[in-house]
Every structure is written in structure tokens, then in C-alpha cells.
Amino acid sequence: MGARSRLAELLSKAPVDARAVEFEDSWWHWGALRSTARGLDALLTEAGLGEGTRVGVVLENRPEHLAVVCSVLATGRCVVTLNPLQPPERLAADIARSGLPVVVASPGTLDDESVLGAVTGTGLGLRLGPDGGLEPAGGTPLLDAETAMGVSIEMLTSGTTGPPKRIRLLDRQFDTALESSGQSPKKGALLRSGVGLVTTPLVHIGGLWSALSGLYAGRRLVLLRRFALEPWVRAVERHRPPAAGLVPAALRTVLDAAVPRERLSSLRVVTCGTTYCPPELADAFFRAYGARVLMTYGATEFAGAVAAWTLPLHKRWWDTKAGSAGRPLPGVEMRVVADDGTEAAPGEVGRLEIRTAQSPDGGDAWVRTSDLARLDEDGFVWIHGRADDAIIRGGFKVQPDQVRRALERHPAVHEAAVAALPDARLGHVPVAAVEPRPGCTPPTAQELTMSCREVLAPYEIPAHILVVDALPRTPSSKVSRVELLDLVRASLAADGAV
Incomplete structure (x- = not known):
């Protein structure tokens, strides 16, 4: 169906x-x-x-x-x-x-x-x-x-x-994605037991997929406005689900808060997607709570996940494949190609291409992604970053050029540059440096942040903004993001933030 x-x-x-959706305890x-x-x-x-x-x-x-x-x-x-x-x-x-x-x-x-x-x-x-x-x-x-x-x-x-x-x-994409994920109604019953927790925004594919796949299967949902630690923990205690989904930033939040193990004792697995999850973070969560973290890899264009870890895979392979995004889901083929379009050998890094009925182009076409990846001899896919410039901040995608334009709206800014700074909780955060317009009073970081709030979503606002006499340049006069990050790190160190 x-x-x-x-x-x-x-x-x-x-x-x-019949109960359908719990929201704010009702x-x-x-x-x-x-x-x-x-x-x-x-x-x-x-x-x-x-x-x-x-x-x-x-x-x-x-x-x-x-x-x-x-x-x-x-x-x-x-x-x-x-x-x-x-x-x-x-x-x-x-x-x-x-x-x-x-x-x-x-x-x-x-x-x-x-x-x-x-x-x-x-x-x-x-x-x-x-x-x-x-x-x-x-x-x-x-x-x-x-x-x-x-x-x-x-x-x-x-x-x-x-x-x-x-x-x-x-x-057909959405139906195929439901079928490949194993989500299905209980035979002979309209509704079934079990509760799914939805903590990510419905406006993004991860949140919408979690909600619709849960309802499709006949399960009840607990819907949170956003991930917040104590409401999420109380929901786990109250409903005792064996599985939940968390982005890496939320995993880190749970660990940093040292939530007592007994409060999450029902969890056996936690699925984790939207952005790369460091294996050491997954291991730390498993040691703390006994729940295996199963990474997924997907994209909106494919109506959800196309590769994932399963519990049997995790038990057999995690010790030697930690850091992988898992294996392609049933009905999904993957290959890695070089710049000239030739297929790469196992272990070689190139552009990831995917063929699946979940694709908008149908099940016969290979779709080239913006991800750099490799496939090993056991069929596991390893993601090595993006061929484009998108910054993934806790699962939200930030386009550096859009942030740059927002900064350059300020009348005292001559030029701005944006880069991705690694962050233990969120994966990466956007940081920026601006060069003041000659003859103008240099703006403060606070002024620039306030200006950005007028046109950017909260997750797009730079975590740190530096005002410098001149932006660092490469020999070809392009802004050096490597040197920009060095300036940001030095500033944070001087402020005692790192």
C-alpha cells in the first residue's frame, strides 16, 4: 500500500x-x-x-x-x-x-x-x-x-x-523509500504498539520522514518542537522505546549532561544521520548507555536514507569499519568515479554516484552527488567530505556565500569571507572575517551579528566574527580560508575559548 x-x-x-501524537505532555x-x-x-x-x-x-x-x-x-x-x-x-x-x-x-x-x-x-x-x-x-x-x-x-x-x-x-520515490527502510503496517491491524520520537524539524527531510514513516507503520508519535534534553529524556523514560533517532549534536548533548544510564535503559539502538558522526562519539554513547549508534547516509533528493548501518552489521563489522556510513540499502547501488568519469577501484576516493528507484530520475539512472567517497572491498561506503562548499552545522546546511552576502550588507564592510570551523558538538560551525570599508568606522562583531539576524536563519549566523585590517590572501589574491581559520583559532585562544 x-x-x-x-x-x-x-x-x-x-x-x-486512539492516541496518535503526543505534544507537550498532551x-x-x-x-x-x-x-x-x-x-x-x-x-x-x-x-x-x-x-x-x-x-x-x-x-x-x-x-x-x-x-x-x-x-x-x-x-x-x-x-x-x-x-x-x-x-x-x-x-x-x-x-x-x-x-x-x-x-x-x-x-x-x-x-x-x-x-x-x-x-x-x-x-x-x-x-x-x-x-x-x-x-x-x-x-x-x-x-x-x-x-x-x-x-x-x-x-x-x-x-x-x-x-x-x-x-x-x-x-514512487516516497513509496520505494518506505519499502527499502522496512517501515510497514502490521499485517491485519490498522495500528500497532510502539512510539516514535520526532525531534528534528518537520520542514527538513529527516524530521518529516520520521513522522510520516511512523504514522504509516501505525505507531504513535511523540513530537517535540525541537530537541531539548530534559523533554527528550522524559519521553524516553515515559514510553521506553527500544530505538530513537538523534543527530550527532544531540548525542554530544546527552553525553555532556551525563544523563544517568537508567533513564535511557530502554534504548538498544540510536539512528544518527544528517551529518557525519565521529566514531569516537558513537563509541562513547555505546559505552555510556549500551545503545549502538547506527549511522545513516541519505539526501532529500532520494527521499531519505540510501545507506545505513543495521544492528547485525554493527555487531559484526563495527570494530573494523567504524567511521563508515554503512552499506547501501536494498535496491540501492553505489559507485565511485574519478574526475574523468571512470569507475574508481575499491578504496579509491572520488565522486559518489547512486542508482536507485528513490532517485527523481528513476531506477536506471546514475545520479552524481556532491560527496567525495570510497567503497571498500566489503561494500561499505566511506564519506570523505563534500565537493561543494556547504557547511553542515548540526545537520543544517549553511551556504558560505549566503552568509558572506549577509555580512557585506553592512555599510561599513568592504569584503567578508566565511569558513567552516570544526566543532566537537555540531560537526562544523560557520566563522567569518570582515575587512572594513576604507574611511568607515570598523563595525563590531556584535553589530555584524545583529545585522545577520535580519536576513539569516539562526543556524546560519557565524559562531565567531573577526574584524581584520585585511583579509588573508593566497598568491592568486583569493581569500585564504586556511589562514582565516588560523586567525579565528588564535582569537579564540586569546579569549580563552579554546
Whole structure:
């Protein structure tokens, strides 16, 4: 059964009093999800927005937002995710570019004039209350807008296969990803026991995948607004799941807090994705809590994971393969190619290419990623960084050029440069240096941070900003990121931060 049909079945047949999503210590039952889903479908149908309609959702980690996603998918429409973490001006620009006939958002989001103006400029705005109620917020649906038949989800990503773009996940991609991951309903039962914890943003593929795959399987969910240590630990204590998912930064947070082992005693495995997890971090977590950390590797373009560790693989191979991203999942082929396109021998580093039905190009095409990798003789894939410049900060992708442009908005900045500084908790963080404009009073780091907050998401703001007389240069006059990082480290050492 495909994802759309399964969600439609759950929304129509699940008992109204069956628990579905726990949020801030209260349960949303299937009856509440059904009410919101049917309310949305009625409003869209009345507006003439039927199957294939691209429905924008400013997607927050809240149960009513998840109900909207389920409704859109179950009725044959397309979910277009919009990121609530970005500043209002960028959100408004994203909405305006997308040409959406309808956008669903929380009252607080639509209270911003620029966002509401962008929504009503091309379509209908629907205000989604915390109780799941929906009401028009203005605008008229664009009835001749582009449709997306056969597309489940459209989301903006910086991706592993090219520059930032809005990509479409086809129905067959999503269904194939569910099948290859082993997520399936219990035979002969509508719902099943077990609880899944969702701590990453729904607007990113990891969070949305965790939520939808859990519901697809018939499990209850615990939905957190974001990862926070004590609420997460209490959820594990309360529901005692054998498995959970954490990004490396969250693993580090749990270890640094020295959470007592007995509070996490139910955990046997922890899946870990979005960015590279150092093997020493995984080992430290295993020693502390007895839970094996199973790394995954994937991308939005492939509707989720394409390689992973499993528990049997971990027990057999971890001692000799620690640091690997695991093996390709069933139905996934991988190869490594040199710059000239020839296939590399086992152990040689090159560009990773993937062939799978989870690909937007179908199961016969090889897709070249932006990752450098090697495949060993036992079929394990090892990631050796990125061929592009993206900085992965705790699972969030940061484009250095976008941060540079934000810094150079300041009238006293002549030029800025951004680099990735290794960080024990987050993997990498963006750091920057700026060269003042001649004749201007040099800006302070605090001024530049405040300026960045106007146009950047919180995770994009540089962790450290230096103001220097002149940016370090290579002999070819390009900014030297190596020397820039040396300057940052020296500054941190002088401040006692390292």
C-alpha cells in the first residue's frame, strides 16, 4: 500500500479515541487529526483546488501541522514545505517565488505583513489555529497555477546533487523509500504498539520522514518542537522505546549532561544521520548507555536514507569499519568515479554516484552527488567530505556565500569571507572575517551579528566574527580560508575559548 492510500485509510478508519501524537505532555487522538484533515480538504475543494494542487505549508513541529500534511497527501495533493525558521523577509520571498495557489500557516506567521502579502499576492491564505481549526486569512486562489500530479512533497534543499533548489519527491520515490527502510503496517491491524520520537524539524527531510514513516507503520508519535534534553529524556523514560533517532549534536548533548544510564535503559539502538558522526562519539554513547549508534547516509533528493548501518552489521563489522556510513540499502547501488568519469577501484576516493528507484530520475539512472567517497572491498561506503562548499552545522546546511552576502550588507564592510570551523558538538560551525570599508568606522562583531539576524536563519549566523585590517590572501589574491581559520583559532585562544 502506498503512502497516500495508507494515510487516507488511517484518517478514515482509525478510532477517534486512539492516541496518535503526543505534544507537550498532551495527546492528539486520531479523531482530532481527522477533523483538521477533513476541514482542510473541504476548504480546498470549495476553492476549486483539487488533486495535484501544490499546497504550501509553513511547517512547524506541531500536531495540527502534521494533520495538514497528512490531509494534503491523503487527498492526492502536493505538500510544498516552507521553512518557519528563516526570517520573515526570506520566508516571504520564498513564498512569492513558489507561485502557490494556497498557503497554510500559523496565526503568528501570517501576522507578519510581508509574509501575508506574499501569500495573498498569488493565492489564498489559510490560518491554522493551535486547536487544528482553519479559517481564511485573505487572498484568492490562483486557479491556473502549476499543478504537481504524482508529486508527494516539494521542498527546498541545498542538496547533495547541486546548488540550492526546490526539488520534487515523486509518489514512487516516497513509496520505494518506505519499502527499502522496512517501515510497514502490521499485517491485519490498522495500528500497532510502539512510539516514535520526532525531534528534528518537520520542514527538513529527516524530521518529516520520521513522522510520516511512523504514522504509516501505525505507531504513535511523540513530537517535540525541537530537541531539548530534559523533554527528550522524559519521553524516553515515559514510553521506553527500544530505538530513537538523534543527530550527532544531540548525542554530544546527552553525553555532556551525563544523563544517568537508567533513564535511557530502554534504548538498544540510536539512528544518527544528517551529518557525519565521529566514531569516537558513537563509541562513547555505546559505552555510556549500551545503545549502538547506527549511522545513516541519505539526501532529500532520494527521499531519505540510501545507506545505513543495521544492528547485525554493527555487531559484526563495527570494530573494523567504524567511521563508515554503512552499506547501501536494498535496491540501492553505489559507485565511485574519478574526475574523468571512470569507475574508481575499491578504496579509491572520488565522486559518489547512486542508482536507485528513490532517485527523481528513476531506477536506471546514475545520479552524481556532491560527496567525495570510497567503497571498500566489503561494500561499505566511506564519506570523505563534500565537493561543494556547504557547511553542515548540526545537520543544517549553511551556504558560505549566503552568509558572506549577509555580512557585506553592512555599510561599513568592504569584503567578508566565511569558513567552516570544526566543532566537537555540531560537526562544523560557520566563522567569518570582515575587512572594513576604507574611511568607515570598523563595525563590531556584535553589530555584524545583529545585522545577520535580519536576513539569516539562526543556524546560519557565524559562531565567531573577526574584524581584520585585511583579509588573508593566497598568491592568486583569493581569500585564504586556511589562514582565516588560523586567525579565528588564535582569537579564540586569546579569549580563552579554546
